[in-house]
Amino acid sequence: MAKTDPRTIAVAHIFRQVGAELKALGDSLEAVEHNIQRIMAASGRPEPQAIRELQAIDMLNQYLAALSRFAGDIAGDMRPEWQVAAGTAFKNLPLHALAERLGGPQDGEGLGRARIDPEVEFF
DSSP states (O other): OOTTOOOEEEHHHHHHHHHHHHHHHHHHHHHHHHHHHHHHHHTSSOOHHHHHHHHHHHHHHHHHHHHHHHHHHHHHTSOTTOEEEHHHHHTTOOOHHHHHHHTSOTTTTTTTOOOOOOOOOOO
16 A cells, blocks of 8 residues: 555455454464464374474463454444544555555445465575
8 A cells, every 4th residue: 555545445344354354364373373283283293392382372262262352342432433544544565565554445245354374485
């Protein structure tokens, strides 16, 4: 989003989109956690530090889920007339795709479309 974007966006919409993004992050983290568990099980007896790190991942996932619900719940209590200027809201958000999702269609169509899928190149 450009700094000069003249649109306004409902604050509730942004909170709903942030909630969807947090849920997508949690879903991605859950997949990572599952894969780490599988690798640890295949490797035999895991080190205690590895188990602690896996528990930390689980805790992060719980925090993301709680924040996602929190953002969605707050959005439901916001008045539709509460608006922010898109240019101001997104000017310091460095990830263009994320800014597009957060400021996307306000009819609910874009909700839940967040996807964390980095491309990995193996050498």
